[in-house]
Amino acid sequence: MKVKISGNSAQEIFTSIRQLTSDGQLMAGDLLPSVRELAEQLGVNRNTVSAAYQRLSKAGIAVTQGRLGTRICQEPSAGEQEGITDTALFDLADGSPRREWLPDLNKVAGHTQLAQFLYGEATILPQIYQYGKAWFAGACPPNFDLTLCNGAIDTLERMMAAHLVPGDKVVVEDPCYISSANAIRLAGMQVVAAKVDQYGMCANALKAALEKGAKAVLITPRAHNPTGASISRERAVQLREVLSHYPEVLVLEDDHFSLLAVTPHHSVIPVSTYNWAVFRSVSKGLGPDLRMAFVAADKESIKRINTRLAPGMSWVSRVLQSLVYTCLTTKAFQQQLNAAKEHCAHRRTTLINALAAHGISIEQTTDGLNVWVPVTGDSQAIIYALSRKGWLVRASTSFDIDEKSQAIRVSVQNMEPQTAHQFAADLAAIIALYMK
Template identity: 35%
Template sequence: MRNRVIIREGFVQDFAIDLESVAVSEGKSEAIRREIERAIIEERLKPGDMLPTVRALADDLSINKNTVAAAYRQLRQSGLISAEGRKGSAVARHALLAASRDVDAGFIQTMAVRDGNPDPSFLPNEGEIRDALSRISVAHHLYGEQRNDAGFTEWAHAQLVEDRIDASNGIFVSAGALDAIERALIAVRLRPGDLVAVENPGYMCVHGLVRTMQLEPTSLDIDENGVTPASLRKAIKAGAKAVIVTSRSHNPSGALTSRARAVELRKLIGDGGDILFIDDDHTNLLRLAGYNPWHMGARRWLTVRSVSKALGPDFRIAYSTGDAQTMHQLEQRQGLGMGWVSNLLQRLVRELLLTVSVQRKIAAAGRAYCERHHLLTTALKKRGFDVRTGAGLNVWIPISNEHEITPRLFEAGWLVRPGSDFCFGEASGIRVTAARMSASTILGFSDALARVHKEVSMTFIA
């Protein structure tokens, strides 16, 4: 059933609340809260608009009034609505929406929206971790024994096959995604000065890794459908030895590779020759969007998936698969170094990922990150910023004067990551982590950025 709140007697504009689309684990009050938040961000509800009374909304939705009361209580606590006595509740006046800045005797508390971290409320808690540890074997793993835990590699294989990724050449287990990428670049024997195509803007750690290895980055441009064919063609023609991309939930923008673009890029690369194509699928477990890879048709390819966004950065495990030669070289290289990733950690990760309560958290995290990304990009578009839709933990805001805007945002209470960390060449902007931002935080930040951007623009005009 799709329920609808109708305008009447000067109350809210018509907007839909779909209770059936929300997982049972979220609850109906959560569905109501999220829909009202979305309506406020999208300006279908404006400051001062009256909401239906608790009883009236409960009657319209045919639910218990306590459910509506719980949703309204959460909205009041976040500063989005205010009690108006007997009149009911109203969308808070604009000045009240900056709940993300705590002002105490003139002191503005700085809020960091720059770190790229997941929301800790969706990560396994101490009880779940201890319970998982109590269920797994803690037997010692000795030199010369099988490197990886069979249970973990079987789970990883099933995950890859589910996304129609050929895992017939086995599973490589590494200490995180960057560990796998670094070992792959070493394994294919790249030399200082060799070209490596990376997204621009792109993941700053990949940029840093390429430079540290004395390799030369060359730019892959990103649009709303993923890597642009023209930039990939140019990189290949220039002699790139490796190509590193993120087809799903690009960092920093959240851009998603469309199915049509994937087909176009797959035709462009052909068999790829000796170029190694790497896809860093870092949000795989969160299922933020469909997966449309294009690199697997190449002769040399690698798909890398980590668990850090779903379980937390301290669970340093990634699993990869690729062509037979690359997989063999990876295993050889690891054997000469660290040897293997802790089997105890592999068992723990698998047990956590099979725990029902953890699975529910991961699913809830995926929904929340999609929603927060959408709300932030919507709010920014309303204020004139050219941001792209997508899905991810971060949002990329292209601006031409980041060096003036970043310190002014800090003075206003917002710590963001400057775009120079993610770009090389002329690209400019800032990256904002939306993963832990509430609706009120989103509104407060969007207003602050719009104000600062206007001030800086006026300064330049003057």
């Protein structure tokens, strides 16, 4: 390394490296000297350098990767986003629901009694609060309280802000939902990978991640994006057993697909866990602009979230709450939700059966808007070959944390029988070509 790091204290070393990064002399990905090497160069104790590197990690300037050393972080960015595509190809990459599955908002407004509220009045409508308490009964540890946030990612960010500090490690599924991984990194946290199979996060992988000092774990109990896995009853028992030995670890369950899920919810949260939350966004079933998440959590967490909401007057709009309540309790909109659930499950099954008919067998225990297809060879090459045949899908590299899963994610909302069989035939032909 040609740049010169200076300083006699942890603060001075931290400031030196931060300035070198700001000036562009240290670039994203650059490897910093080892603790011993830099201590010898500067004539200071190794603990001094170690403390400086810890501050860099917490500030999001550098990331420590064990034996791989400490490197300068990439500039913060929103990262790859779900639902953003700009192509003339047949889109099987967009994980959004079909527009016609969603309720007509004009009709929803026509069925909704709206009222004006003032500052200082209750920020959660009584009927919404009671609906949420009933919805989570039996789905999480008892004696919970309820609040509302602006979607699943907003809930994740608020829970991290309430309990964690920059530099803390958060266990996530590998592969992981794009937006969740982005939100954790942008908050200055470190993602720690835990492998996923057809039954959800693997218990031994979670245990190994927690032994690395993780302070939180984010788990998708069903319809995991991208794989579609749902945690089985047996797997939930195994995960609860692991987590029961770490009561101080923050446990977060993102049950984002609850309104459309066909698999049951098996919670992984032990009753001994101090701080936890289960959150259920309604955006998949009701649409992205009705972005609201019901959050069940321990009372201390609810208190911290609500305290942070209060100063900015940033509670969830009670107009939005009223519209959501209408959708969840009016017979016509409930029927539309059930129809959307059936459409989604049918299209997913249609694709899985079409793939099987062309010799591509995948796990059947799936839920959600996507099908995860492991492929032989380089997934990026297969993505490119599919694009030349007119198909757009997402590569596993968009979701991988540590492992290279070599798979493609195929969204099913546009999957008619003829489309499914043509896509399966094209994919089978491409895989056969790469296996030669």
